[in-house]
Amino acid sequence: MAKIVGITEIAKEVGLSTTTVSFVLNGKYRGFKIAPETAARVLEKAQELGYRSNYWAKSLASCETRLVGVMCPDISGSTAHEIVKGIQEVLDEHDYETLLAVYYWDRNKEQRELDMMLEKRVEALIALPHADSYEQYQQVLAGGCPVVFVSDYLMKVDQASSVALDPFDAIEKCMGHLHSLGHRKIALMTVQYESETLLDRAEAFKQQLARLNLPCDNNSIVQTELGSFLSMSASLRKLMSQPNRPTAVLTVSDALGLQILTELGKMKIRVPDELALASIGGLDFTDNPFFSLTTVDERRPEIGRRAAELVLRHLKAKKGQTVKPKHIRIKGPLTQRRSTLGTDAMEEDQGIIETIEGVLLK
Amino acid sequence: MAKIVGITEIAKEVGLSTTTVSFVLNGKYRGFKIAPETAARVLEKAQELGYRSNYWAKSLASCETRLVGVMCPDISGSTAHEIVKGIQEVLDEHDYETLLAVYYWDRNKEQRELDMMLEKRVEALIALPHADSYEQYQQVLAGGCPVVFVSDYLMKVDQASSVALDPFDAIEKCMGHLHSLGHRKIALMTVQYESETLLDRAEAFKQQLARLNLPCDNNSIVQTELGSFLSMSASLRKLMSQPNRPTAVLTVSDALGLQILTELGKMKIRVPDELALASIGGLDFTDNPFFSLTTVDERRPEIGRRAAELVLRHLKAKKGQTVKPKHIRIKGPLTQRRSTLGTDAMEEDQGIIETIEGVLLK
DNA sequence: CTGTTAGCGCTTTCAC
């Protein structure tokens, strides 16, 4: 830590007490004011000496860090960074800083990073949790640090709040859309990962099948390994080799949807004529001539914003009163694209985008 | 800041001084040792009380934060997060923490974040700098905080170190490859952005044209607006409508390369028959049936690692001696793919990958 | 309007 000028030095130089200097520098006037002339002198000296306040000394003395920790499993995908952006947007306005930690889907690292967060005395935590880190978050809460889960959540951690896409609404929109296009045999492709969000989506899917009076058999829900192209490929091929294969598939994420679209290309199965595809996510397909996936937008920046608001609710109310955990489910819009509508329909819709020939989407 | 148990409380409970407790908790034994029995008692009590050290109090007292700031313009692309991962890898090993700030290509935000970094007393800064933030970094250095630029750099900030891809090596590899394939009319597509790295690549390109005895005219280097698909499209179409249009194009980034590939598809220009394409980046094209771009890998994790090492060099040597800035240029491997070789050639190469028909790359 | 005084939670000489 470089030996930089402190408030005391300024005080000495200007012949005032550190108190006064502190007040000037923080623009706080308790009770009465500070003589403008005095303030000016201080400010000038501070400038001259290249003064920079020491955030941590401040935190120590004032017993508040104004720090909110954000934990995410990775930042390579769009999910995390869009959420983070949303979070920072609102936290910024309220002068809270965000401490970002990435744990790369590693539970040990997640634990270590959580420890660090606590050591750094974050006042709240927003997390995209790993599926089975129950105790770890429980512990954080026990330490008096509010937790808000985003995008995914851990049901067992019942004192934490959460913000996520409304799975029932999203699935209903997709299914309604597919149904209205005449699809009667629809399958869900999901991921083998103990995520509540994923389970919710599967549950919602079943509900919709029932609501629409559609058949539900062993092939209605297909699971693939998280992140494995090969596994997805195998599952998909198996699914499509069934006697009464589906005419439409719903996937739980854009990433998976894209992989499937790709694989369908290899399999020479035409989309959407032979198989329509819809997913949940929120990728931007503008400028992308190859992929055009019907999706329900997760509205990730909004998820981040709401999470930050939830956090602020705790932080503001900190005077003894306990704030009940709150669970927000966001409704996202369905955007119909070529993976369900086909090329023709889109030519009218997409104005700017030239429709070009695509292997898959023709 | 929650009122959590502190070292003093433990000391009281166990009937020892804070000094002793501190030593036990930090595993430090100055001179002699601490009675193992004492240590055990302390540790147990700490456990029982759920003690967590206060990072900032520690920093204050010990005059070191063990914090390294990392500034990046955004985290949506692969560049930033791959570099960050590399950085953290080596910093982790040396018990330094990294403080990540994203400034979203906004100079004001960059300035604000830099200020925060200094207030938080980071001991060094690694930055992916904005093209014209000269003074801002100069100021950081003036404050005694070493700066290492990654991927891009600011020449004017001459006391900063830097780590980047070796542009001359990279361009030479690309040009050599294209030349050996018979291309004699090669153009460079770059971005209108005052980045030293980009300028270096353009310079290297010119050198290579000269070395290979290839023609260099107004159309040899084409600039497009940063991030604008439309601008790229216009430039490309103009370029390709020239009487003696190039047979190969070299681009400064994978992102641009991908856009160009896309646009060529729309223009029904076959790759690589009518136009070969090579770029610099490091995207992974495994599992991607549509895009297959010949690129020189920037080795971003390596860039991060080297940057962290540079930082450590400063941090270790902090006993008065000034460390000279160092500039590291990394050589990346060229991976030949379908955008220069065509489908046939690749069928032999790519083992696992099924070659499928692609609109663009057939 | 400004100064005094007492810490925040921890480290770190130096003495016992």
Added chain:
DNA sequence: GTGAAAGCGCTAACAG
């Protein structure tokens, strides 16, 4: 082997 005491740089009552 262990403790006393002096801070790190700053804030926050409470006086004046």
